[in-house]
Amino acid sequence: MLVLVSLLVLLTIVRLVRQKRLDEKYALVWLLAGAVMLIAPVGSNLVDWFSRKLGFAYPPSFVFLVAFLVLCLINLQYSVAISRLTQQNRVLSQKFAILERRLHESEARE
C-alpha cells in the first residue's frame, strides 16, 4: 500500500517537472520525500531500534515527529521564498510604473 502511494507521489512529481509546473529546485525536496516513503518499509526495523534507543515508547510517534519537523522546515523555507518574491515583485512594479510614465512623457514631447 505504502509502496503504491509513494510511487504515485514520485510519478506526480516527475510529471509536474516535465510539464514545467514545478521547478527542479523544489522537486528535489519532494523527490527525496517520495524516495524515503518508498524505502521506509525496508528500514522499519532499524527505525524501531533507533527510536527505542532515543527513548520513544512507541516508535511510530518518532516517525511522525520527524515528518512534522521536516514539513515545518519546508514551510518556513516557503515563507522566506514568498517574502523574497513579494519584495522583488514590489520593486519591479514600482520600476514599471515609473518607466511607463517616462515613456508617456517622451511620447508627448515628440
Place this chain on the structure above:
Amino acid sequence: MAALLIIPAYNEAENIESVIAEIRQRHPRVELLVVDDGSTDATAGSAERAGADVLRLPFNLGYGAAIQTGIRYGIECGYETAVLMDADGQHDPLSLDDLLAPVVSGDADLALGSRFLGDPQYRVPVGRRIGISLFSKVASIVTRQKITDPTSGYQAINRRAMAFIASDNYPPDFPDADTIIRLHFAGIRIREVPVRIRQRQRGASMHNRWSILYYLYKMSLSIFVALLQRRSLRKGDAYDAGHESNAGAGQFAGSIDDRKAGASKASG
C-alpha cells in the same frame, strides 16, 4: 525647484478630482503627482483629467509602497522637497504652508501633520484612538520627543527623508509608530506640526478592515523588528550621499546597488 506633492490613491475615484481641484485652487504652482495603487475604479483617469501627473502601479502594493514609488520618481526628477497627502480629502490644503515651513527652513527633515496638536476638531473612533495613543506613547519614548499622531499621512519631507523613504528600510504598509521609529533611527529629524484634518468626504475609510487585535499584534511586532534593525537603519543613513551625484542621470533611485555604493562611499 518647487515641492512635489505626492498623493497615493487606492479606489478614490469619487474624491480625487475635488481633492486635486482644491489643492490647485489654493496652491496653483504646486507639482501634483498621484500614485494610483492598482485601483479597480477610475481613479487614475479622474486624476489625469483633473490635471495631475499619474503613476499607475499595475496592482495594489499598499500605502507605504505607493508613497515610495512617488518618492523614487521625485528623486529621479531632482525634487528637493516633497509633501505627502491622502486622496480622501481629509488633509486640508490650507495647512500645507505650515507643514512645509520647518522643512524649508531646515529645522526638520520631516514635518508630521498632527490632528491632535492645537485645535482638535477631528473625532476619531474610540478603538482607533486607544491604539493611536498607546503606540504614540511608545514612539515618544523611543524617539525621546512627543509624538501625538504617528499614523498621520500628511507629511512634508526634505531630500534626506526622501532618500530614507526610497530605501527598502521603509515599510510598505500604512505609516505608523514603527515607521516613525525607523525614521528616528535613520537620523531623520522629525517635527510635529498641527494641521487641520477633516471628516472623510465620501466612501469607506481605508482603516476599517484593520481589526483591533490584529493591529495591536502587527504593530507590536513591527516596532520590535524596528528596534532589532536599529544598527542597520543607522548605517542606511548614508544612502543619499552616494546618490546625489547620479540623481540627474535618470537612474533608478532605489536600486540596491546604488545604495551599497552610497554606503561604501560615505564610510570610506
